[in-house]
Amino acid sequence: MTDMILEEQQTFGKPTGSNFARAMRRLLRHRSGQVGGGVVLVLVFCALAGESILPYDPLSIDPINRLKPPSAEHFFGTDELGRDLFSRILYGSRYTLMIGLVSTVIAATFGITMGLLAGGGGKWADMLIMRVVDVLLAFPYILLLLAVVAILGPSLWTAMIAVGVGGMPGYARLIRGEVLAQKDAEYVEAMRALGASHLRILFGTILPNVLPQMVIYASFTIPLAILAAAALSFLGLGAQPPIPEWGAMLVDARTFLRTAWWVVAAPGMAIFVSILGMNLFGNALRDVLDPKEMSK
Amino acid sequence: MTALLEIENLQTHFKTEGGVVRAVDGVDLKVNEGEVLGIVGESGSGKTVTALSALRLVDEPGKIVGGSIRYDGRDVLSMNKKELTQLRGDRISMIFQQPRVCLNPVISIGRQITELLKQHRDISSKEARNTAISLLNSVGIPDAEKRFSAYAHELSGGQAQRVMIAIALALKPRVLIADEPTTALDVTIQAQIIELLRELCREMGTALVLVTHDLGVVAELADRVAVMYAGQVVEETDVETLFSNPQHPYTQGLLSSMPVLGQRAERLTAIPGTVPKPSDMPPACRFAPRCKTRISLGMDICNQEPPQLLRTAKGSVRCWAIEGAS
Amino acid sequence: MTSQPLLSLRGLSAYFPIKSGLMQKTTGWIKAVDDITFDVKPGETLGLVGESGCGKTTLSRTILGLRAVQSGSIRFDGEDLTGMSLRDLVSKRRDMQLIFQDPNASLDPKRRVGATVRAGLDIHRIGTVRERDERVAEMFARVGLDPSLRNRFPHEFSGGQRQRIGIARALIMKPRFVICDEPVSALDVSVQSQVLNLLKDLQEELNLTYLFVAHNLAVVEHMVDRVAVMYLGRIVELADRDELFDRPQHPYTKALIDAIPAATPANRRHRALLKGDIPSPANLPPGCPFQARCPSVMSKCKEKMPPDFVTGGNHRVACWLAEDT
Numbered sequence: 001m002t003d004m005i006l007e008e009q010q011t012f013g014k015p016t017g018s019n020f021a022r023a024m025r026r027l028l029r030h031r032s033g034q035v036g037g038g039v040v041l042v043l044v045f046c047a048l049a050g051e052s053i054l055p056y057d058p059l060s061i062d063p064i065n066r067l068k069p070p071s072a073e074h075f076f077g078t079d080e081l082g083r084d085l086f087s088r089i090l091y092g093s094r095y096t097l098m099i100g101l102v103s104t105v106i107a108a109t110f111g112i113t114m115g116l117l118a119g120g121g122g123k124w125a126d127m128l129i130m131r132v133v134d135v136l137l138a139f140p141y142i143l144l145l146l147a148v149v150a151i152l153g154p155s156l157w158t159a160m161i162a163v164g165v166g167g168m169p170g171y172a173r174l175i176r177g178e179v180l181a182q183k184d185a186e187y188v189e190a191m192r193a194l195g196a197s198h199l200r201i202l203f204g205t206i207l208p209n210v211l212p213q214m215v216i217y218a219s220f221t222i223p224l225a226i227l228a229a230a231a232l233s234f235l236g237l238g239a240q241p242p243i244p245e246w247g248a249m250l251v252d253a254r255t256f257l258r259t260a261w262w263v264v265a266a267p268g269m270a271i272f273v274s275i276l277g278m279n280l281f282g283n284a285l286r287d288v289l290d291p292k293e294m295s296k
Numbered sequence: 297m298t299a300l301l302e303i304e305n306l307q308t309h310f311k312t313e314g315g316v317v318r319a320v321d322g323v324d325l326k327v328n329e330g331e332v333l334g335i336v337g338e339s340g341s342g343k344t345v346t347a348l349s350a351l352r353l354v355d356e357p358g359k360i361v362g363g364s365i366r367y368d369g370r371d372v373l374s375m376n377k378k379e380l381t382q383l384r385g386d387r388i389s390m391i392f393q394q395p396r397v398c399l400n401p402v403i404s405i406g407r408q409i410t411e412l413l414k415q416h417r418d419i420s421s422k423e424a425r426n427t428a429i430s431l432l433n434s435v436g437i438p439d440a441e442k443r444f445s446a447y448a449h450e451l452s453g454g455q456a457q458r459v460m461i462a463i464a465l466a467l468k469p470r471v472l473i474a475d476e477p478t479t480a481l482d483v484t485i486q487a488q489i490i491e492l493l494r495e496l497c498r499e500m501g502t503a504l505v506l507v508t509h510d511l512g513v514v515a516e517l518a519d520r521v522a523v524m525y526a527g528q529v530v531e532e533t534d535v536e537t538l539f540s541n542p543q544h545p546y547t548q549g550l551l552s553s554m555p556v557l558g559q560r561a562e563r564l565t566a567i568p569g570t571v572p573k574p575s576d577m578p579p580a581c582r583f584a585p586r587c588k589t590r591i592s593l594g595m596d597i598c599n600q601e602p603p604q605l606l607r608t609a610k611g612s613v614r615c616w617a618i619e620g621a622s
Numbered sequence: 623m624t625s626q627p628l629l630s631l632r633g634l635s636a637y638f639p640i641k642s643g644l645m646q647k648t649t650g651w652i653k654a655v656d657d658i659t660f661d662v663k664p665g666e667t668l669g670l671v672g673e674s675g676c677g678k679t680t681l682s683r684t685i686l687g688l689r690a691v692q693s694g695s696i697r698f699d700g701e702d703l704t705g706m707s708l709r710d711l712v713s714k715r716r717d718m719q720l721i722f723q724d725p726n727a728s729l730d731p732k733r734r735v736g737a738t739v740r741a742g743l744d745i746h747r748i749g750t751v752r753e754r755d756e757r758v759a760e761m762f763a764r765v766g767l768d769p770s771l772r773n774r775f776p777h778e779f780s781g782g783q784r785q786r787i788g789i790a791r792a793l794i795m796k797p798r799f800v801i802c803d804e805p806v807s808a809l810d811v812s813v814q815s816q817v818l819n820l821l822k823d824l825q826e827e828l829n830l831t832y833l834f835v836a837h838n839l840a841v842v843e844h845m846v847d848r849v850a851v852m853y854l855g856r857i858v859e860l861a862d863r864d865e866l867f868d869r870p871q872h873p874y875t876k877a878l879i880d881a882i883p884a885a886t887p888a889n890r891r892h893r894a895l896l897k898g899d900i901p902s903p904a905n906l907p908p909g910c911p912f913q914a915r916c917p918s919v920m921s922k923c924k925e926k927m928p929p930d931f932v933t934g935g936n937h938r939v940a941c942w943l944a945e946d947t
Contacts, residue, residue: 186727338810482673487881512883553815555840564815570780
């Protein structure tokens with residue numbers, strides 16, 4: 001059959017790889033992806049490198065050298081107890097990153113499950129879950145955090161759980177909307193026609209297809225979570241001294257704002273730069289993961 | 297007779313991350329006053345990009361990188377913004393496959409027509425309104441006076457396409473470019489729109505460029521036809537010759553693979569393979585990998601050198617088999 | 623051929639409620655599928671023709687149990703599916719598969735095509751994982767695709783190749799009955815005939831029974847043994863292919879055939895066009911659903927729904943014009 005011969009002569013290009021690989025390639029070429037990604041990488045490096053890269057012990061007190069301005073010895077200066085601010089900032093990055101990740105994982109895990117069940121679990125599940133979400137959203141955000149801290153007592157872990165709980169409803173809402181949008185897609189109908197169960201469709205087919213949306217959303221909520229946790233620390237309800245968490249550092253520093261600006265500037269700039277970097281990275285992620293981009 | 301719209305060696309390329317896609321690669325077309333030119337091709341043939349290029353409507357990352365487009369002797373590619381606005385709508389206008397997407401959802405259909413009239417013509421609001429209503433009437437919108445204030449979402453697909461046609465013809469352009477005007481419509485509605493386009497263009501003396509994948513629509517409407525494949529015109533001739541004596545193997549394949557009413561054959565003739573991806577375009581003749589003629593004649597040149605467009609008695613063809621025969 | 627039909631519908635209806643107001647009260651019904659009766663014999667292809675909104679998609683989904691049945695019965699292989707428990711239905715569904723219209727939308731973009739084709743075997747736990755993969759490879763070859771392409775993603779394929787994947791996904795279940803829902807209307811002309819030929823070959827090889835849903839009459843004429851014409855949720859005419867195309871009786875069927883563009887410019891003709899658009903299926907007036915567009919409408923048509931008149935052996939028309947013949 002000539003049909004068959006010709007069919008085989010048909011060239012078929014090299015595999016263009018998974019959607020993930022393509023997105024990564026695109027991310028590396030994205031301008032704000034490069035800048036934001038750079039910031040995030042530095043942050044991750046500092047958090048993972050541990051004490052070995054620190055010029056000084058971040059916790060050791062040196063009263064003679066207290067409130068020294070930035071110099072060649074102390075890049076960011078020292079605080080009121082003579083601790084090296086540069087070391088404290090570097091060391092604090094691990095808490096910042098941990099808070100962002102842990103609280104987001106908590107928010108995403110519960111939020112996504114709630115959203116999936118609300119969107120795909122039938123009328124009653126939807127009703128019930130979404131009313132809970134509505135109630136959570138009706139609380140002023142900071143009040144919600146305070147309530148959780150009041151129940152569990154102030155600590156770093158409490159702050160993370162509180163921020164996680166605060167982030168849940170956002171995920172639930174977003175994913176419910178996505179599930180409702182995907183539910184009638186033809187490829188979902190195709191699974192149903194094959195006899196796939198409800199759970200298989202929900203977790204095996206719909207979830208992978210709404211995941212990019214979740215990654216984009218997470219990239220924007222991580223910095224928000226970090227800010228919220230810093231705020232809790234600032235109120236004395238999060239990380240407790242002497243942990244060099246950036247928000248907690250700001251609390252101690254605020255009394256020296258007029259006399260030793262660097263004590264405030266160091267954690268303030270650290271928060272500012274890392275949040276800016278993460279947001280840039282988030283923007284880049286949104287660009288490369290956009291479904292419209294994926295189909296190209 | 298000089299052509300009303302003349303496209304020569306048009307090259308429209310798209311920059312993508314996989315490299316440059318030559319969506320339109322050296323296309324020559326001529327549209328004479330009052331005639332209907334059909335541009336037929338499958339997806340990826342470059343037919344729509346060609347049509348958009350004629351009005352310089354190609355968006356980033358696409359760009360016209362070569363060739364010339366002349367309307368009534370004037371160079372379209374060197375026109376400034378103001379001249380271009382005047383050209384679009386006033387002299388050449390366009391309708392699309394998805395009429396509802398192209399209509400503004402928050403402005404009533406009547407106002408969309410009157411705004412256009414007032415922008416290009418020096419007329420009063422009342423005159424504009426009257427003209428708009430008579431236009432809606434002429435495209436067969438029932439109860440035009442009432443429907444004047446309707447919004448796009450209140451129209452059926454067929455009606456939306458009628459309104460698009462009314463808008464496109466409001467300024468009595470000399471060329472109307474229709475990109476798949478009936479593809480999204482049902483069979484009975486498609487027949488109505490074909491009839492409408494035929495009548496209106498004849499009445500107003502408007503030349504029609506009909507971009508479509510449907511040979512049936514071409515058979516119904518066109519005077520001349522250009523067949524496009526992978527960014528190039530492979531055959532161009534008058535419609536009778538195309539259907540009775542197609543020259544290019546691709547045209548022959550297309551015609552024989554079209555199921556025809558009344559022919560109850562057991563199997564259809566198919567063109568094997570698929571349209572090449574722009575990323576791995578065959579080096580010479582772009583149809584060569586799918587071409588039965590090449591195989592039966594055992595021609596090597598098809599894979600070595602790109603064939604040129606060859607003039608024939610009734611048009612032109614881009615094929616080595618024809619070149620060798622003549 | 624046995625006389626026992628493989629699929630048999632009796633008075634099948636599927637309605638959608640129209641809800642309005644604050645309390646979402648049901649204020650009316652859209653009769654998407656209304657009182658449909660026909661049989662599909664084993665080994666044959668029954669064409670189901672109609673325009674958008676006529677209910678042909680809802681009908682095919684209802685047969686597969688993907689939409690709720692309002693009334694009537696669906697019998698498959700002698701068993702009534704309408705009263706069946708979900709569990710029995712799921713296993714029954716292996717025998718009935720669906721090929722979708724749009725191969726871009728019907729393949730999961732995040733899943734490798736091999737896994738998509740294997741999905742049915744995974745769901746019903748047929749064979750070991752290795753056996754499943756072997757069957758996928760076999761199926762790929764059978765629909766004309768290189769089995770080594772199994773690890774690619776849908777976006778790497780052309781429209782025609784994707785439709786082959788969709789066909790493989792349906793046929794790997796070894797179904798007896800396949801609903802082809804506009805299987806070629808989203809494809810290019812040159813590829814369309816490849817897929818139609820493939821469907822015909824597979825039917826012969828695997829002894830399949832098709833319900834072939836389409837709007838393109840030329841394609842239907844080529845593919846089917848019998849044709850049912852649907853308009854606004856009802857079957858208006860049903861006959862053997864040659865009978866229907868040579869002697870159409872319902873004014874709507876005549877109009878549909880007449881509306882097909884000419885095959886060559888020599889056949890251009892002035893046609894009797896159907897006036898107006900397809901009305902919304904919500905809250906139709908009493909009587910014949912076609913009355914608003916029918917060129918030969920009578921006063922009777924606006925009062926009473928025409929029943930099915932049988933003219934000649936296998937020719938069924940729901941039109942008052944056929945009453946006297």
